[in-house]
Amino acid sequence: MVILLGTMSTAEHSLALSNAAPGPAPWQRAAAGANLLTADGGLGVTIFEEITTMAVKAGAINLGQGFPDEDGPGAIAAAARQAIAAGTNQYAPGKGMPVLREAVAAHQQRFYGLAPDPDTEVIITTGATEALAATLLALTGPGDEVLTFEPFYDSYGAMIGLSGATHTTSPLRAPDFQPDLEHLEQAFTDRTRVVLVNNPHNPMGTVFNREALAKVVELAERYNAVIVMDEVYEHLTFGVPHIPVATLPGAAERTVTISSAGKTFSFTGWKIGWLHGPADLVAAIRTVKQFLSYSSGSPFQPAIAAALALDDSFYQGVAAGLQRKRDVLSEGLRRAGLEVFTPDGTYFINVDAAPLGVTDAPALARQLPELVGVAAIPVSVFCHADGAERTRSLLRFAFCKKIEVLEEAAARLATLQERLG
Structure with missing residues (x-):
């Protein structure tokens, strides 16, 4: 059945789609997950x-x-201009340029003692947003649950909705907005496929302590869930350490770590992100990622590789x-x-x-x-x-x-x- 949407209102779109197939359409699930649907099923603005x-x-x-x-740093912008002038303007490899995959691996080793294989355990993405989308679409679907803390970055709700999984939450409460460990334990179920953690946390500005992160790992092991870490603010902490979950005992083999250049280097419009994790999970995610953007940001990739090597x-x-x-x-x-x-x-x-x-x-x-x-x-x-x-x-x-x-x-x-x- 073909539905012509161009002359319809949003409410009419919703009705047409609901008549065409059982359940909400993918766009409706994404919109509902990000709190963009109005009471009558229309599409609101963010x-x-x-x-x-x-x-x-x-x-x-x-x-x-x-x-x-x-x-961000002028030298990094100059490196991107140099790459453009040198002809680095066509498709990058689907998993990212070797220079940047190697730089990501070196960064993780330098700061955290992690040693992902740049050939099989690192992917370069169109920002952290694509990394999150590819991960959730690759690893979750109808019947699964994705557990996040609440409040949650709105993209999480949208992508969970698009995947068809159920979004469950555990609250972060004032004044410290650290996880409620008792509630977190109750929030896990046999259907929890992914626990998605943003640390440092947007929107609450919290840096989770070791006890909370260790509890996430313990519960993920118990329920055989994948841990997906969004660590885009990893270098933006004030007097407290950032602890990557992948460094904790028992975590590395089930953790996908996501980060990006935008926040640390103030080049948010370049949309250069990355993820790393076990080779089998990364292969699954790459399978989806290659049909989203395939690749992007070719001249920016070597520039961000240089940025990751900046002095402490x-x-x-x-x-x-x-x-x-x-x-x-x-x-x-x-x-x-x-x-x-x-x-x-x-x-x-x-x-x-x-x-x-x-x-x-x-x-x-x-x-x-x-x-x-x-x-x-x-x-x-x-x-x-x-x-x-x-x-x-x-x-x-x-x-x-x-x-x-x-x-x-x-x-x-x-x-x-x-x-x-």
Whole structure:
């Protein structure tokens, strides 16, 4: 049956698709997983698009989306330009250029003592997003469960929905947003195929402690689940160590580790990511990945290989600079009367608006651009229904911006209590 969608409304699309096949269509599962379906089954816009539109209209400082407003090292950009000039402009190998696969393996050895084989255990991907998509589509399907912590990065819900698996969660609660180990144990079942962990954690800014990570490994072993680690913020921690799960006893043989260049090197638009893990899992993931993008970013791959070899001082400087930015914005948020949950990593600060008598953070987020000229994202959009209620008074702000921008945002936010009356 052929359905012509071009002249239909979103609701009509939904009806046509539901009449054509049993159950929701793949796009509907993805949209539902990312909280994009409206009550009548229509397709809504993401909160990021909505808040960004409001910010632009109001001329507000947009601290909603997590991308930096400064480029990364000039030498790395120059390396990409050199690669373009040298003719590195055609398809890269499907699993990535050898120079970058070897650089990823060397990086893991240098920082964590891990030694993935660059030929059979490393894949270069179109950002961490494609790595996540290929992994979930390769390893999960109807009848499986994928367990994440909640709040969760919205891409997780979309990709789990697209795979046809069931998305289950375990909560991260204020004030420290560390896993509830008792609840985590209860959340695992015989159907848990993958436990997907974002550490350091977006949106909560938490860096999970060793006890929590060891519990994930213990439970994954007990239920024969694959551990998928999203570690894109691995170098952006503040005074606490990042512990890759693959370094823990019993973890390496069941762990797929994902990371990318965007956050560490401030080249988010290059979309260069990677994953590594046991050869059998990597082969399965590569089978799917080759039919998504096949390959991408040819001139950027050797540039990121050079970036991964930068001195320790670079990595230390990136973290120290972000910590200073965190502290500048935190001060403005405290002056606003908000309860600030100081993050140990990532780009993000979370706050509770309840001390101001505000319990509806989504409504406040839609007011902020006009009210004080700063935009933020409500944490509830990163949750299912129960989690959304639990986080209803929380907001997330991104501090990966120029220091002068954050100083101005902090000054504006300091007027919030007064403006709310």
